[in-house]
Amino acid sequence: MFGMGDLFRPYWSETDGPALGEGLRLDDIQQLVVETLLEDYGAAFREGVASIQAAMREMQQQAFAPPVGNDAEREQMRQAIRERFEAIRAEMDALRQQMGDQVDREQLRRMFRERAEALREEFGDMMPPMPDREDFQRMVGDMAEPMKQWMAKKAVLASNVLVDVQAQLTEAQAALWPDVDRKLRREKTLSLGQFSGESLDLVLLVEELQLNDQAAAAIAPVLDEYETSLDAALRTRNDQLARSQVELYEAIQKMDTKAGLNAVERQTRQHVAVRDVNLRYAEALAGTLPAEQAAALRKAVSERAFDRVYRPTQTQRLLTSARAVEGLDPAQVAAIDAIERSYVAELSMANARLEQIIRSSEAEVAIERAAQVAARFSGEDREEAADPIDEAFEKRGEIGQRYQDQLRSLLPQEQFEALARSARRGGRWGDRPGGPENPPAVQPGNAVDLNGDGTIDDEELSRALRAVEDGTLGQPANPAPPSN
Numbered sequence: 363m364f365g366m367g368d369l370f371r372p373y374w375s376e377t378d379g380p381a382l383g384e385g386l387r388l389d390d391i392q393q394l395v396v397e398t399l400l401e402d403y404g405a406a407f408r409e410g411v412a413s414i415q416a417a418m419r420e421m422q423q424q425a426f427a428p429p430v431g432n433d434a435e436r437e438q439m440r441q442a443i444r445e446r447f448e449a450i451r452a453e454m455d456a457l458r459q460q461m462g463d464q465v466d467r468e469q470l471r472r473m474f475r476e477r478a479e480a481l482r483e484e485f486g487d488m489m490p491p492m493p494d495r496e497d498f499q500r501m502v503g504d505m506a507e508p509m510k511q512w513m514a515k516k517a518v519l520a521s522n523v524l525v526d527v528q529a530q531l532t533e534a535q536a537a538l539w540p541d542v543d544r545k546l547r548r549e550k551t552l553s554l555g556q557f558s559g560e561s562l563d564l565v566l567l568v569e570e571l572q573l574n575d576q577a578a579a580a581i582a583p584v585l586d587e588y589e590t591s592l593d594a595a596l597r598t599r600n601d602q603l604a605r606s607q608v609e610l611y612e613a614i615q616k617m618d619t620k621a622g623l624n625a626v627e628r629q630t631r632q633h634v635a636v637r638d639v640n641l642r643y644a645e646a647l648a649g650t651l652p653a654e655q656a657a658a659l660r661k662a663v664s665e666r667a668f669d670r671v672y673r674p675t676q677t678q679r680l681l682t683s684a685r686a687v688e689g690l691d692p693a694q695v696a697a698i699d700a701i702e703r704s705y706v707a708e709l710s711m712a713n714a715r716l717e718q719i720i721r722s723s724e725a726e727v728a729i730e731r732a733a734q735v736a737a738r739f740s741g742e743d744r745e746e747a748a749d750p751i752d753e754a755f756e757k758r759g760e761i762g763q764r765y766q767d768q769l770r771s772l773l774p775q776e777q778f779e780a781l782a783r784s785a786r787r788g789g790r791w792g793d794r795p796g797g798p799e800n801p802p803a804v805q806p807g808n809a810v811d812l813n814g815d816g817t818i819d820d821e822e823l824s825r826a827l828r829a830v831e832d833g834t835l836g837q838p839a840n841p842a843p844p845s846n
Contacts, residue, residue, distance in 0.1 A: 559667030599632035677762035
Protein backbone atom coordinates (compact mmCIF):
# COMPACT_ATOMS: atom_id res chain seq x y z
CA MET A 363 0.00 0.00 0.00
CA PHE A 364 0.95 3.66 -0.02
CA GLY A 365 4.00 4.20 2.16
CA MET A 366 6.26 6.94 3.42
CA GLY A 367 8.55 6.48 0.43
CA ASP A 368 5.74 7.65 -1.85
CA LEU A 369 5.24 10.77 0.27
CA PHE A 370 8.82 11.81 -0.40
CA ARG A 371 8.99 10.73 -4.06
CA PRO A 372 9.03 13.70 -6.49
CA TYR A 373 6.83 13.63 -9.54
CA TRP A 374 9.18 15.56 -11.79
CA SER A 375 12.84 14.77 -12.33
CA GLU A 376 15.65 16.63 -14.05
CA THR A 377 15.93 13.59 -16.32
CA ASP A 378 12.46 14.41 -17.72
CA GLY A 379 13.97 17.20 -19.81
CA PRO A 380 14.93 15.10 -22.84
CA ALA A 381 11.57 13.26 -22.89
CA LEU A 382 9.65 16.54 -22.74
CA GLY A 383 11.88 18.03 -25.42
CA GLU A 384 11.39 15.13 -27.79
CA GLY A 385 7.68 14.61 -27.12
CA LEU A 386 6.79 18.31 -27.38
CA ARG A 387 9.34 19.13 -30.12
CA LEU A 388 10.86 21.96 -28.11
CA ASP A 389 13.35 24.36 -29.65
CA ASP A 390 16.68 25.12 -27.95
CA ILE A 391 15.38 28.07 -25.91
CA GLN A 392 12.30 26.16 -24.78
CA GLN A 393 14.47 23.21 -23.82
CA LEU A 394 16.69 25.46 -21.69
CA VAL A 395 13.66 26.95 -19.93
CA VAL A 396 12.16 23.52 -19.22
CA GLU A 397 15.42 22.16 -17.83
CA THR A 398 15.71 25.24 -15.57
CA LEU A 399 12.16 24.71 -14.31
CA LEU A 400 12.95 21.09 -13.49
CA GLU A 401 16.14 22.03 -11.64
CA ASP A 402 14.28 24.62 -9.56
CA TYR A 403 11.52 22.10 -8.81
CA GLY A 404 14.08 19.55 -7.63
CA ALA A 405 15.74 22.04 -5.29
CA ALA A 406 12.41 23.17 -3.81
CA PHE A 407 11.23 19.58 -3.40
CA ARG A 408 14.39 18.51 -1.58
CA GLU A 409 14.09 21.51 0.73
CA GLY A 410 10.47 20.63 1.52
CA VAL A 411 11.35 17.00 2.22
CA ALA A 412 14.14 18.02 4.58
CA SER A 413 11.75 20.30 6.46
CA ILE A 414 8.97 17.74 6.92
CA GLN A 415 11.44 15.02 7.90
CA ALA A 416 13.00 17.29 10.54
CA ALA A 417 9.54 18.00 11.98
CA MET A 418 8.72 14.29 12.09
CA ARG A 419 12.02 13.47 13.80
CA GLU A 420 11.29 16.06 16.45
CA MET A 421 7.88 14.52 17.13
CA GLN A 422 9.44 11.08 17.43
CA GLN A 423 12.08 12.33 19.85
CA GLN A 424 9.38 13.81 22.04
CA ALA A 425 7.44 10.56 22.10
CA PHE A 426 10.36 8.19 22.65
CA ALA A 427 12.58 8.05 25.71
CA PRO A 428 16.18 9.21 25.25
CA PRO A 429 18.65 6.54 24.08
CA VAL A 430 20.49 4.47 26.68
CA GLY A 431 24.27 4.79 27.14
CA ASN A 432 26.88 6.84 25.36
CA ASP A 433 27.51 6.92 21.61
CA ALA A 434 30.06 4.08 21.67
CA GLU A 435 27.79 1.84 23.72
CA ARG A 436 24.81 2.52 21.48
CA GLU A 437 26.84 1.75 18.36
CA GLN A 438 28.06 -1.48 19.94
CA MET A 439 24.47 -2.46 20.71
CA ARG A 440 23.33 -1.61 17.17
CA GLN A 441 26.12 -3.72 15.70
CA ALA A 442 25.26 -6.66 17.95
CA ILE A 443 21.59 -6.42 16.97
CA ARG A 444 22.49 -6.25 13.27
CA GLU A 445 24.62 -9.37 13.62
CA ARG A 446 21.83 -11.23 15.39
CA PHE A 447 19.31 -10.28 12.72
CA GLU A 448 21.73 -11.43 10.02
CA ALA A 449 22.01 -14.75 11.85
CA ILE A 450 18.20 -15.00 12.03
CA ARG A 451 17.89 -14.31 8.30
CA ALA A 452 20.58 -16.90 7.54
CA GLU A 453 18.78 -19.48 9.67
CA MET A 454 15.46 -18.75 7.95
CA ASP A 455 17.09 -18.92 4.53
CA ALA A 456 18.70 -22.26 5.37
CA LEU A 457 15.32 -23.63 6.44
CA ARG A 458 13.67 -22.25 3.31
CA GLN A 459 16.28 -23.91 1.09
CA GLN A 460 15.95 -27.16 2.99
CA MET A 461 12.17 -27.13 2.54
CA GLY A 462 12.33 -26.09 -1.12
CA ASP A 463 8.95 -26.19 -2.84
CA GLN A 464 7.44 -27.42 0.44
CA VAL A 465 8.27 -24.18 2.24
CA ASP A 466 5.87 -23.54 5.11
CA ARG A 467 5.50 -19.75 5.39
CA GLU A 468 3.77 -20.00 8.74
CA GLN A 469 6.70 -21.97 10.14
CA LEU A 470 9.08 -19.26 8.90
CA ARG A 471 6.92 -16.57 10.51
CA ARG A 472 6.92 -18.44 13.83
CA MET A 473 10.68 -18.84 13.67
CA PHE A 474 11.17 -15.13 13.09
CA ARG A 475 8.81 -14.12 15.89
CA GLU A 476 10.48 -16.48 18.36
CA ARG A 477 13.99 -15.30 17.48
CA ALA A 478 12.96 -11.64 17.51
CA GLU A 479 11.30 -12.02 20.90
CA ALA A 480 14.45 -13.64 22.29
CA LEU A 481 16.47 -10.75 20.87
CA ARG A 482 14.21 -8.20 22.54
CA GLU A 483 14.54 -9.99 25.88
CA GLU A 484 18.33 -10.13 25.57
CA PHE A 485 18.77 -6.45 24.73
CA GLY A 486 15.68 -5.14 26.51
CA ASP A 487 17.55 -3.41 29.31
CA MET A 488 19.73 -1.54 26.85
CA MET A 489 16.91 -0.34 24.61
CA PRO A 490 14.90 2.81 25.34
CA PRO A 491 11.37 2.02 26.44
CA MET A 492 8.67 2.29 23.79
CA PRO A 493 6.09 5.03 24.29
CA ASP A 494 2.80 3.92 25.70
CA ARG A 495 -0.18 3.65 23.40
CA GLU A 496 -1.52 7.12 24.14
CA ASP A 497 1.84 8.78 23.47
CA PHE A 498 2.24 6.78 20.27
CA GLN A 499 -1.26 7.71 19.12
CA ARG A 500 -0.53 11.34 19.83
CA MET A 501 2.75 11.24 17.92
CA VAL A 502 1.24 9.60 14.85
CA GLY A 503 -1.80 11.85 14.94
CA ASP A 504 0.36 14.96 15.28
CA MET A 505 2.12 13.94 12.07
CA ALA A 506 -1.14 14.13 10.13
CA GLU A 507 -1.30 17.92 10.00
CA PRO A 508 2.27 18.57 8.74
CA MET A 509 1.74 15.73 6.27
CA LYS A 510 -1.39 17.42 4.94
CA GLN A 511 0.55 20.64 4.54
CA TRP A 512 3.41 18.87 2.79
CA MET A 513 1.08 17.01 0.45
CA ALA A 514 -0.56 20.31 -0.50
CA LYS A 515 2.84 21.90 -1.10
CA LYS A 516 4.02 18.88 -3.05
CA ALA A 517 0.98 19.14 -5.33
CA VAL A 518 1.54 22.88 -5.84
CA LEU A 519 5.20 22.35 -6.75
CA ALA A 520 4.29 19.74 -9.36
CA SER A 521 1.42 21.84 -10.72
CA ASN A 522 3.65 24.91 -11.08
CA VAL A 523 6.00 22.97 -13.34
CA LEU A 524 3.07 21.83 -15.42
CA VAL A 525 1.69 25.35 -15.82
CA ASP A 526 5.09 26.87 -16.58
CA VAL A 527 5.98 24.22 -19.15
CA GLN A 528 2.64 24.61 -20.92
CA ALA A 529 3.13 28.37 -20.98
CA GLN A 530 6.17 27.88 -23.22
CA LEU A 531 4.32 25.88 -25.86
CA THR A 532 3.05 26.96 -29.23
CA GLU A 533 -0.44 25.93 -30.29
CA ALA A 534 0.97 23.00 -32.28
CA GLN A 535 3.07 21.86 -29.32
CA ALA A 536 0.16 22.20 -26.90
CA ALA A 537 -1.77 19.71 -29.04
CA LEU A 538 0.96 17.16 -28.29
CA TRP A 539 0.69 17.61 -24.54
CA PRO A 540 -2.09 15.07 -23.71
CA ASP A 541 -0.12 12.19 -25.22
CA VAL A 542 3.10 13.27 -23.50
CA ASP A 543 1.29 13.71 -20.19
CA ARG A 544 -0.24 10.20 -20.37
CA LYS A 545 3.09 8.65 -21.25
CA LEU A 546 4.87 10.40 -18.38
CA ARG A 547 2.22 9.36 -15.85
CA ARG A 548 2.36 5.76 -17.07
CA GLU A 549 6.14 5.63 -16.87
CA LYS A 550 6.33 7.39 -13.50
CA THR A 551 3.49 5.80 -11.54
CA LEU A 552 2.56 2.47 -13.11
CA SER A 553 5.39 0.88 -11.13
CA LEU A 554 3.64 1.81 -7.85
CA GLY A 555 1.37 -1.21 -8.31
CA GLN A 556 0.85 -3.65 -5.46
CA PHE A 557 -0.99 -6.50 -7.14
CA SER A 558 -0.12 -9.00 -9.86
CA GLY A 559 -0.56 -7.37 -13.27
CA GLU A 560 -1.04 -3.87 -11.90
CA SER A 561 2.36 -2.62 -13.07
CA LEU A 562 2.09 -4.30 -16.46
CA ASP A 563 2.81 -1.94 -19.38
CA LEU A 564 1.01 -3.31 -22.42
CA VAL A 565 2.46 -0.57 -24.64
CA LEU A 566 5.95 -1.96 -24.04
CA LEU A 567 4.81 -5.56 -24.45
CA VAL A 568 3.26 -4.77 -27.82
CA GLU A 569 6.46 -3.03 -28.90
CA GLU A 570 8.41 -6.17 -28.02
CA LEU A 571 6.23 -8.19 -30.43
CA GLN A 572 7.67 -6.18 -33.35
CA LEU A 573 4.41 -6.35 -35.31
CA ASN A 574 4.32 -5.81 -39.05
CA ASP A 575 2.58 -2.72 -40.41
CA GLN A 576 -0.72 -4.51 -41.01
CA ALA A 577 -0.95 -5.97 -37.50
CA ALA A 578 0.19 -2.68 -35.93
CA ALA A 579 -2.54 -0.79 -37.78
CA ALA A 580 -5.17 -3.32 -36.66
CA ILE A 581 -4.16 -3.10 -33.02
CA ALA A 582 -3.71 0.70 -32.87
CA PRO A 583 -7.34 1.66 -31.98
CA VAL A 584 -7.42 -0.83 -29.08
CA LEU A 585 -4.00 0.33 -27.87
CA ASP A 586 -5.12 3.99 -27.91
CA GLU A 587 -8.24 3.06 -25.94
CA TYR A 588 -6.06 1.17 -23.45
CA GLU A 589 -3.79 4.16 -22.88
CA THR A 590 -6.79 6.41 -22.22
CA SER A 591 -8.47 3.94 -19.85
CA LEU A 592 -5.23 3.21 -18.02
CA ASP A 593 -4.49 6.90 -17.56
CA ALA A 594 -7.92 7.50 -16.00
CA ALA A 595 -7.40 4.58 -13.62
CA LEU A 596 -3.91 5.78 -12.68
CA ARG A 597 -5.16 9.30 -11.95
CA THR A 598 -7.86 7.98 -9.63
CA ARG A 599 -5.54 5.50 -7.92
CA ASN A 600 -2.74 8.02 -7.38
CA ASP A 601 -5.12 10.58 -5.88
CA GLN A 602 -6.64 7.96 -3.58
CA LEU A 603 -3.25 6.76 -2.39
CA ALA A 604 -2.20 10.29 -1.50
CA ARG A 605 -5.42 10.96 0.46
CA SER A 606 -5.30 7.60 2.21
CA GLN A 607 -1.96 8.27 3.86
CA VAL A 608 -3.40 11.11 5.94
CA GLU A 609 -6.60 9.13 6.57
CA LEU A 610 -4.56 6.27 7.99
CA TYR A 611 -2.61 8.55 10.32
CA GLU A 612 -5.80 10.16 11.55
CA ALA A 613 -7.36 6.73 12.13
CA ILE A 614 -4.36 5.71 14.24
CA GLN A 615 -4.65 8.93 16.24
CA LYS A 616 -8.28 8.18 17.02
CA MET A 617 -7.73 4.43 17.44
CA ASP A 618 -10.41 4.00 14.80
CA THR A 619 -9.49 0.68 13.23
CA LYS A 620 -12.66 0.67 11.13
CA ALA A 621 -11.73 3.99 9.51
CA GLY A 622 -8.19 2.72 8.91
CA LEU A 623 -9.42 -0.47 7.27
CA ASN A 624 -11.86 1.53 5.17
CA ALA A 625 -8.93 3.59 3.89
CA VAL A 626 -7.01 0.40 3.06
CA GLU A 627 -10.05 -1.00 1.25
CA ARG A 628 -10.36 2.18 -0.83
CA GLN A 629 -6.67 1.91 -1.72
CA THR A 630 -7.15 -1.73 -2.63
CA ARG A 631 -10.12 -1.02 -4.91
CA GLN A 632 -8.09 1.50 -6.89
CA HIS A 633 -5.10 -0.85 -7.15
CA VAL A 634 -7.45 -3.55 -8.43
CA ALA A 635 -9.02 -1.12 -10.91
CA VAL A 636 -5.64 -0.49 -12.54
CA ARG A 637 -4.87 -4.22 -12.58
CA ASP A 638 -8.23 -4.98 -14.19
CA VAL A 639 -7.64 -2.42 -16.95
CA ASN A 640 -4.35 -4.15 -17.78
CA LEU A 641 -5.75 -7.67 -17.80
CA ARG A 642 -8.90 -6.70 -19.68
CA TYR A 643 -7.03 -4.91 -22.45
CA ALA A 644 -4.38 -7.62 -22.63
CA GLU A 645 -7.11 -9.97 -23.78
CA ALA A 646 -8.66 -7.35 -26.06
CA LEU A 647 -5.30 -6.72 -27.72
CA ALA A 648 -4.65 -10.44 -28.14
CA GLY A 649 -8.05 -10.77 -29.80
CA THR A 650 -6.99 -8.44 -32.62
CA LEU A 651 -3.73 -10.27 -33.39
CA PRO A 652 -2.96 -13.31 -35.54
CA ALA A 653 -2.96 -16.57 -33.60
CA GLU A 654 0.81 -16.89 -33.18
CA GLN A 655 1.30 -13.32 -32.00
CA ALA A 656 -1.79 -13.50 -29.78
CA ALA A 657 -0.34 -16.56 -28.06
CA ALA A 658 2.99 -14.77 -27.61
CA LEU A 659 1.24 -11.77 -26.04
CA ARG A 660 -0.83 -13.90 -23.67
CA LYS A 661 2.27 -15.83 -22.62
CA ALA A 662 4.22 -12.60 -21.99
CA VAL A 663 1.33 -11.13 -19.99
CA SER A 664 1.06 -14.20 -17.74
CA GLU A 665 4.82 -14.40 -17.17
CA ARG A 666 5.14 -10.67 -16.40
CA ALA A 667 1.92 -10.22 -14.44
CA PHE A 668 2.23 -13.47 -12.46
CA ASP A 669 5.98 -13.90 -12.39
CA ARG A 670 5.99 -15.69 -9.03
CA VAL A 671 3.76 -18.35 -10.61
CA TYR A 672 5.61 -18.83 -13.88
CA ARG A 673 9.23 -18.43 -12.84
CA PRO A 674 11.15 -21.75 -12.92
CA THR A 675 10.41 -23.94 -9.91
CA GLN A 676 12.99 -25.79 -7.88
CA THR A 677 11.87 -29.04 -9.50
CA GLN A 678 12.39 -27.60 -12.99
CA ARG A 679 15.88 -26.42 -12.03
CA LEU A 680 16.61 -29.82 -10.54
CA LEU A 681 15.55 -31.65 -13.71
CA THR A 682 17.62 -29.31 -15.87
CA SER A 683 20.65 -29.88 -13.66
CA ALA A 684 20.12 -33.64 -13.63
CA ARG A 685 20.15 -33.81 -17.41
CA ALA A 686 23.53 -32.01 -17.46
CA VAL A 687 25.22 -34.56 -15.18
CA GLU A 688 28.21 -36.25 -16.80
CA GLY A 689 28.10 -39.98 -17.47
CA LEU A 690 24.35 -40.56 -17.44
CA ASP A 691 23.20 -43.85 -18.93
CA PRO A 692 20.86 -43.41 -21.95
CA ALA A 693 18.15 -45.08 -19.91
CA GLN A 694 18.55 -42.50 -17.16
CA VAL A 695 18.34 -39.68 -19.70
CA ALA A 696 15.17 -41.19 -21.16
CA ALA A 697 13.66 -41.56 -17.69
CA ILE A 698 14.54 -37.95 -16.77
CA ASP A 699 12.91 -36.77 -20.00
CA ALA A 700 9.78 -38.72 -19.19
CA ILE A 701 9.68 -37.33 -15.65
CA GLU A 702 10.00 -33.80 -17.01
CA ARG A 703 7.22 -34.30 -19.58
CA SER A 704 4.83 -35.53 -16.92
CA TYR A 705 5.83 -32.81 -14.45
CA VAL A 706 5.51 -29.98 -16.97
CA ALA A 707 2.03 -31.18 -17.97
CA GLU A 708 0.88 -31.30 -14.34
CA LEU A 709 2.68 -28.04 -13.49
CA SER A 710 0.91 -26.22 -16.33
CA MET A 711 -2.48 -27.08 -14.89
CA ALA A 712 -1.36 -26.15 -11.37
CA ASN A 713 -0.02 -22.80 -12.58
CA ALA A 714 -3.27 -22.00 -14.39
CA ARG A 715 -5.18 -22.68 -11.16
CA LEU A 716 -2.71 -20.56 -9.20
CA GLU A 717 -3.12 -17.64 -11.57
CA GLN A 718 -6.88 -17.74 -11.20
CA ILE A 719 -6.66 -17.95 -7.40
CA ILE A 720 -4.31 -14.96 -7.30
CA ARG A 721 -6.64 -12.96 -9.54
CA SER A 722 -9.65 -13.69 -7.34
CA SER A 723 -8.02 -13.66 -3.89
CA GLU A 724 -5.07 -11.27 -3.87
CA ALA A 725 -7.06 -8.18 -2.87
CA GLU A 726 -8.94 -9.98 -0.10
CA VAL A 727 -5.69 -11.41 1.27
CA ALA A 728 -4.17 -7.91 1.40
CA ILE A 729 -7.17 -6.54 3.29
CA GLU A 730 -7.09 -9.46 5.71
CA ARG A 731 -3.40 -8.82 6.43
CA ALA A 732 -4.19 -5.17 7.11
CA ALA A 733 -6.94 -6.29 9.49
CA GLN A 734 -4.43 -8.52 11.31
CA VAL A 735 -2.07 -5.55 11.74
CA ALA A 736 -4.92 -3.37 13.00
CA ALA A 737 -5.98 -6.06 15.47
CA ARG A 738 -2.48 -6.39 16.89
CA PHE A 739 -2.16 -2.61 17.18
CA SER A 740 -5.41 -2.32 19.08
CA GLY A 741 -4.69 -5.34 21.27
CA GLU A 742 -7.47 -7.48 19.80
CA ASP A 743 -7.20 -11.25 19.52
CA ARG A 744 -7.98 -12.01 15.87
CA GLU A 745 -7.63 -15.48 14.42
CA GLU A 746 -5.51 -15.46 11.29
CA ALA A 747 -7.55 -16.46 8.24
CA ALA A 748 -6.37 -19.09 5.79
CA ASP A 749 -4.49 -17.74 2.78
CA PRO A 750 -5.79 -19.44 -0.39
CA ILE A 751 -2.73 -18.28 -2.34
CA ASP A 752 -0.30 -19.85 0.14
CA GLU A 753 -2.38 -23.02 0.13
CA ALA A 754 -2.29 -23.19 -3.68
CA PHE A 755 1.49 -22.76 -3.70
CA GLU A 756 1.81 -25.52 -1.10
CA LYS A 757 -0.27 -27.88 -3.26
CA ARG A 758 1.93 -27.07 -6.23
CA GLY A 759 4.93 -27.81 -4.06
CA GLU A 760 3.52 -31.26 -3.29
CA ILE A 761 3.39 -31.96 -7.01
CA GLY A 762 7.02 -30.98 -7.36
CA GLN A 763 8.02 -33.17 -4.43
CA ARG A 764 6.47 -36.24 -6.06
CA TYR A 765 8.57 -35.76 -9.17
CA GLN A 766 11.68 -35.00 -7.14
CA ASP A 767 11.17 -38.33 -5.39
CA GLN A 768 11.03 -40.04 -8.78
CA LEU A 769 14.25 -38.34 -9.84
CA ARG A 770 15.87 -39.29 -6.53
CA SER A 771 15.26 -42.95 -7.29
CA LEU A 772 17.21 -42.63 -10.56
CA LEU A 773 20.42 -41.21 -9.10
CA PRO A 774 22.84 -42.09 -6.32
CA GLN A 775 21.82 -40.36 -3.10
CA GLU A 776 24.95 -38.22 -2.84
CA GLN A 777 24.60 -37.03 -6.42
CA PHE A 778 20.92 -36.19 -6.00
CA GLU A 779 21.54 -34.22 -2.81
CA ALA A 780 24.25 -32.17 -4.53
CA LEU A 781 21.86 -31.33 -7.36
CA ALA A 782 19.07 -30.50 -4.90
CA ARG A 783 21.27 -28.08 -2.99
CA SER A 784 22.16 -26.29 -6.22
CA ALA A 785 18.51 -26.15 -7.33
CA ARG A 786 17.43 -24.64 -3.99
CA ARG A 787 19.92 -21.84 -4.47
CA GLY A 788 18.54 -21.22 -7.94
CA GLY A 789 22.03 -21.80 -9.34
CA ARG A 790 23.17 -23.94 -12.23
CA TRP A 791 24.90 -27.28 -11.96
CA GLY A 792 26.99 -29.07 -14.59
CA ASP A 793 28.09 -26.23 -16.91
CA ARG A 794 31.07 -28.34 -17.89
CA PRO A 795 31.25 -30.19 -21.24
CA GLY A 796 29.43 -33.49 -21.60
CA GLY A 797 30.70 -36.83 -20.35
CA PRO A 798 32.82 -39.42 -22.12
CA GLU A 799 31.72 -41.00 -25.37
CA ASN A 800 31.13 -44.31 -23.60
CA PRO A 801 29.41 -43.43 -20.31
CA PRO A 802 29.85 -45.85 -17.44
CA ALA A 803 27.19 -48.31 -16.46
CA VAL A 804 24.51 -47.06 -14.09
CA GLN A 805 24.85 -47.39 -10.35
CA PRO A 806 23.46 -50.76 -9.21
CA GLY A 807 20.43 -50.78 -7.00
CA ASN A 808 18.59 -47.71 -8.38
CA ALA A 809 14.95 -47.67 -9.44
CA VAL A 810 15.75 -48.42 -13.11
CA ASP A 811 18.34 -51.16 -12.65
CA LEU A 812 15.85 -53.58 -11.15
CA ASN A 813 18.05 -56.65 -11.13
CA GLY A 814 21.06 -54.78 -9.78
CA ASP A 815 23.51 -55.95 -12.46
CA GLY A 816 24.73 -52.42 -13.26
CA THR A 817 23.17 -52.32 -16.76
CA ILE A 818 19.73 -51.49 -18.14
CA ASP A 819 18.03 -54.03 -20.38
CA ASP A 820 15.04 -53.35 -22.63
CA GLU A 821 12.53 -54.76 -20.15
CA GLU A 822 13.89 -52.58 -17.30
CA LEU A 823 13.77 -49.47 -19.50
CA SER A 824 10.19 -50.19 -20.57
CA ARG A 825 9.07 -50.70 -16.96
CA ALA A 826 10.82 -47.52 -15.81
CA LEU A 827 9.19 -45.39 -18.48
CA ARG A 828 5.74 -46.81 -17.66
CA ALA A 829 6.38 -46.08 -13.98
CA VAL A 830 7.26 -42.48 -14.80
CA GLU A 831 4.03 -42.01 -16.73
CA ASP A 832 2.08 -43.63 -13.85
CA GLY A 833 3.87 -41.54 -11.22
CA THR A 834 5.07 -44.67 -9.42
CA LEU A 835 8.79 -44.59 -10.17
CA GLY A 836 10.72 -45.13 -6.95
CA GLN A 837 7.77 -46.55 -5.06
CA PRO A 838 8.03 -50.11 -3.70
CA ALA A 839 6.82 -52.69 -6.20
CA ASN A 840 4.13 -55.17 -5.27
CA PRO A 841 5.76 -58.40 -4.11
CA ALA A 842 5.70 -61.20 -6.69
CA PRO A 843 3.63 -64.22 -5.79
CA PRO A 844 5.67 -67.21 -4.60
CA SER A 845 6.63 -69.62 -7.34
CA ASN A 846 5.51 -73.17 -7.14
